[in-house]
Amino acid sequence: MPTQTAPSSPPTTPPAVTGARAWLPVGALSLGIAILVASEFLPAGVLPALAADVGVSEGTAGLAVAATAIAGAFTAPSIAVLLPRADRRLVLLGLLLAAALSNLAVAVAPGFAVVLVGRLLLGVAIAGYWSLAFGAGVHAAPGRQRLVASALAFGTSVATVVGVPLASVVGDTVGWRTAFGGAAVLSLLSAVALAVALPSVPAHPTAGLRMLREALRNRLLMAGIGFVVLVAFGNFAAYPYIRLAIDRVDPGATTWMLLAWGVGGVVGPILAGVLARWLRPLTAAAPFGLAVALLLTAVAPSVPVLTVAVVLWGVSLNAVPAATQLWVARAEPVRTESAISLQVTAFQVAITAGSALGGVLLDGYGVRPLLVIGAGAAVAAGLGWAFVRLPRA
Structure with missing residues (x-):
C-alpha cells in the first residue's frame, strides 16, 4: 500500500474567505485557463483552412495540437524548478502574455514552422499556468480548495465545449487568422483581469x-x-x-x-x-x-x-x-x-x-x-x- 512521505513542515489552514474576496481572484484564474484551453483546441476548428493557407496536409497541420501537449509535458514539472523564488502572480501573468504572443505568431505565420513554434510556446503557457493556478487560487482564497479546483475545471470544460465550434464559426466567417488574432486579444484581456484581481503570491520556501x-x-x-x-x-x-x-x-x-x-x-x-x-x-x-x-x-x-x-x-x-x-x-x-x-x-x-x-x-x-x-x-x-x-x- 502506498504511504505518504512525511511533510517537512506541518501545513496550516487559514480561515476560509467568502464573497468577492474569494470569487474575484478565482474567477480571474478560471478565465485565464478557459482562454488557454480554448486556444489549445483552436486548430481543430479551422484545420482545413489553416492547412491550405500554410501549405501542408491536414494530417501535418494536426501536429499543431500534439506539439502543444508535448511541450506541456516537459514544462509542467520544470517551471517551478526554473523559477523557484518568483512571485507566482507575475509568473501567471507572464504565461498569459506568452499565450497572447503564441496566438499572434500563429495569426501572422508565413509558414507551418512558425505555427509549430507558436504552438510549442502555447504548450509552455498552458502547462505552467495549470501547475501554478491551483496554489495561487488557494493562497488568494484560503480554505476554499473545492471552489478553486471546480472553478478551474469549469473554465476548462466551458473552453472545450465552446472553443472548437466558436473557432469554426469565426474561421468560416472572417478567416482562421482572425480567430487566432482574437485569441491573442482575449489572452491579453485575461492577463489584465488577473493583474487586477489576484494579489501577490509568494513562492513556497522550498519551491524548486x-x-x-x-x-x-x-x-x-x-x-x-x-x-x-x-x-x-x-x-x-x-x-x-x-x-x-x-x-x-x-x-x-x-x-x-x-x-x-x-x-x-x-x-x-x-x-x-x-x-x-x-x-x-x-x-x-x-x-x-x-x-x-x-x-x-x-x-x-x-x-x-x-x-x-x-x-x-x-x-x-x-x-x-x-x-x-x-x-x-x-x-x-x-x-x-x-x-x-x-x-x-x-x-x-x-x-x-x-x-x-x-x-x-x-x-x-x-x-x-x-x-x-x-x-x-x-x-x-x-x-x-x-x-x-x-x-x-
Missing part, C-alpha cells in the same frame, strides 16, 4: 528542485499520478474519434450529440465541487462512470442509449480534473505546487499516448476497440483510487 524531488518520493502521490495517467489515457484513446462513434449509430445526430456531451462537460466540474467532501469515493466513481459511458457508446443500439452514454461521458470525464487536483493536494499538502505539476504532466503524457494509440488502431480495427480499451484503463484507475487510502484533510 528540492520540492520536486521530495514530491517524487511520496509513494501515495505517485500512485495517484499513475491513476491519472490511466484515466486520461483511457479517455483520449477514444475521445478524438467520438464523432465516428456517434456516426455509427446515427450520422444525423452528430451536432446535437456533441452538444449533449458538452452539457455533461459543464455539469461535471460543478458536481465534483459539490461532492468533493467525499473525495475518495468521488475519485473512484468518476473513472467508473467514464468506463460505463465508453462501453455504452461502443454497444449503443439506438440514439436514446447513445445520448445517455455521451452525457455520462461528458459528466464523468470533466469531473476528473477537479477531483484529482484535490486528491493530489490532499496526498501532498505541503508540496502542492509540485504535486499539481506532476498531475498536469500525467494528463499531457496520457493525451499524447492515448491519441497516438487510437490513431494507430483506428484504421485496422475501427472505433469500438478504442472505446473498450479506454474503458479498461478507466476501470483500472477507479480501482486504484477505491483501494488507496488518503490521509485526513
Whole structure:
C-alpha cells in the first residue's frame, strides 16, 4: 500500500474567505485557463483552412495540437524548478502574455514552422499556468480548495465545449487568422483581469528542485499520478474519434450529440465541487462512470442509449480534473505546487499516448476497440483510487 512521505513542515489552514474576496481572484484564474484551453483546441476548428493557407496536409497541420501537449509535458514539472523564488502572480501573468504572443505568431505565420513554434510556446503557457493556478487560487482564497479546483475545471470544460465550434464559426466567417488574432486579444484581456484581481503570491520556501524531488518520493502521490495517467489515457484513446462513434449509430445526430456531451462537460466540474467532501469515493466513481459511458457508446443500439452514454461521458470525464487536483493536494499538502505539476504532466503524457494509440488502431480495427480499451484503463484507475487510502484533510 502506498504511504505518504512525511511533510517537512506541518501545513496550516487559514480561515476560509467568502464573497468577492474569494470569487474575484478565482474567477480571474478560471478565465485565464478557459482562454488557454480554448486556444489549445483552436486548430481543430479551422484545420482545413489553416492547412491550405500554410501549405501542408491536414494530417501535418494536426501536429499543431500534439506539439502543444508535448511541450506541456516537459514544462509542467520544470517551471517551478526554473523559477523557484518568483512571485507566482507575475509568473501567471507572464504565461498569459506568452499565450497572447503564441496566438499572434500563429495569426501572422508565413509558414507551418512558425505555427509549430507558436504552438510549442502555447504548450509552455498552458502547462505552467495549470501547475501554478491551483496554489495561487488557494493562497488568494484560503480554505476554499473545492471552489478553486471546480472553478478551474469549469473554465476548462466551458473552453472545450465552446472553443472548437466558436473557432469554426469565426474561421468560416472572417478567416482562421482572425480567430487566432482574437485569441491573442482575449489572452491579453485575461492577463489584465488577473493583474487586477489576484494579489501577490509568494513562492513556497522550498519551491524548486528540492520540492520536486521530495514530491517524487511520496509513494501515495505517485500512485495517484499513475491513476491519472490511466484515466486520461483511457479517455483520449477514444475521445478524438467520438464523432465516428456517434456516426455509427446515427450520422444525423452528430451536432446535437456533441452538444449533449458538452452539457455533461459543464455539469461535471460543478458536481465534483459539490461532492468533493467525499473525495475518495468521488475519485473512484468518476473513472467508473467514464468506463460505463465508453462501453455504452461502443454497444449503443439506438440514439436514446447513445445520448445517455455521451452525457455520462461528458459528466464523468470533466469531473476528473477537479477531483484529482484535490486528491493530489490532499496526498501532498505541503508540496502542492509540485504535486499539481506532476498531475498536469500525467494528463499531457496520457493525451499524447492515448491519441497516438487510437490513431494507430483506428484504421485496422475501427472505433469500438478504442472505446473498450479506454474503458479498461478507466476501470483500472477507479480501482486504484477505491483501494488507496488518503490521509485526513
